[in-house]
Amino acid sequence: MNIVVLVKQVPDTWSERKLTDADHTLDRESADAVLDEINERAVEEALLLREAHGGEVTVIAMGPDRATDAIRKALSMGADKAIHVSDEALHGSDSIATAKVLAKAIGTVENVDLVIAGNEATDGRAGAVPAIVAELLGLPQVTQLRKVSVEGTTISGERETDEGVTFLEASLPAVISVTEKINEPRYPSFKGIMAAKKKPVSTVTVADLGIDASEVGLSGAWTQVLEAAPKPPRTAGQRVEDGGDGGAKIAEFLVGQKLI
């Protein structure tokens, strides 16, 4: 079973994130980058499926040179090889351009049975890239899964969203995305870290994938940011010490605000 895992490097949510003044894109330099937690779970699920069904796990990452850290992490966990799409032209790509590049990159891997992604990257929160990739590849979309299993050429999964749990079934090849609940990712072993250094990583540009640079990045974006401003921080309102009447004081406040 040949599996492609899509990983993305995102700024650490614990560090300060901001937008660049120049073009309103995420200032990726200003924040510590980490392999998105959810990506590690996607890699883990791919490794579990490989252990059960054999085959090969290819990692695909798109992003600046720093994305190599995310790739190394995935390889040291046990993935077999990686493709790094790195191109200045990608700067500022929206979810559609991102999905187009990923779909093309997936197309360079032979006999793909399954594409696995995390359900939502914590920076853009678009959460739709796996769905758009499925649309572009014309494959079934089996997304937001908390549980997945493969039998023969059928994939089944439990999709969990705010709406509840939906039990899904589709035929392979398919595109899936996994949620935080899917598994607990393994830590790379020392052996794994050493082995990762010898694993093949091919670096490709958008031109290598047959995509015109004008289709991606800021110039290729189908949306335009008109303005971006840091929101004036919320200011602290009234604060009182509870002198036995704290609950009553909140009630008075809520009545004043016409909230009750």
Place this chain on the structure above:
Amino acid sequence: MSEVLVLVDHVDGEVKKVSYELLTAARRLGTPAAVVVGAPGTAAKVRESLGRYGAAKVYAVESDDAVNYLVTPKVDALASLAPNASAVLLSATAEGKEVAGRLAVRIDSGWLVDVVDVEADGTGVQSIFGGAFVVKAKVSKGTPVITVRPGGVEAEESAADAVLDESVSVSVDPAKAARVTSREAVVGGDRPELTEASVVVSGGRGVGSAEKFSVVEELADSLGAAVGASRAAVDSGYYPHQFQVGQTGKTVSPQLYVALGISGAIQHRAGMQTSKTIVAVNKDPEAPIFEIADFGVVGDLFAVAPQLTGEVRKRKG
């Protein structure tokens, strides 16, 4: 005026509040047309309520396949109607965003993710990085596809005819779609859904145990609110993960957010700081939650919350 499509968010014909918010936003852009994708008979059942919020037309896209396959029937329905529309509005839920992204690429149009407000010229207002930045953006190609965060726009009634239209049907290619074999609704009891609720009462580490979360639930029930929890509370096993508010949980922006025993780490604030009004109760006067609370009480939540519950019940009679 041109037609603005609204994908109706419903569960088995129970229309969600966000659908009325979408219709309200759609009225600013043109003439709202509601699109109901569901089991046969759904549109007829919900037609009247959609009309009350301004739907001039209600497209019924109904079949068993429409319900038995994930996402794609909705994309197909909207894609066949989009050529005559000036914009498409959807709710910014997990599924809404998936439908929107696929629709955008299929109809060769740009899409806006998770806007909190829509202006008459189609500009979307986004609140990103948990509310730290406000961004105004516009679709520059094709028919704008816009996903609107539940609670972002306030629903207002404005009656329209809601003429039923059954001209659109969808067919499914099973090789390219995921079949739904069964469904389980969220076990949330009688409380409103977290992202849809006008009032949210959340508990944090300060609640201390799963049993003691009843103090949070009682206040929530008196206010008709949804119950939320901080990551610390969820990680400690006090409350199920599906109720987590924050960076790695849900983003809410209710009219009122009550934080009980929550310190207000950046992770949590990212999921709730766009709430209209924030009330916090915490023992620690230094808790960062007080920096963003409109009204804060430094004290024991087990004294303050029950008293507030009593006051609310008294006022509601």
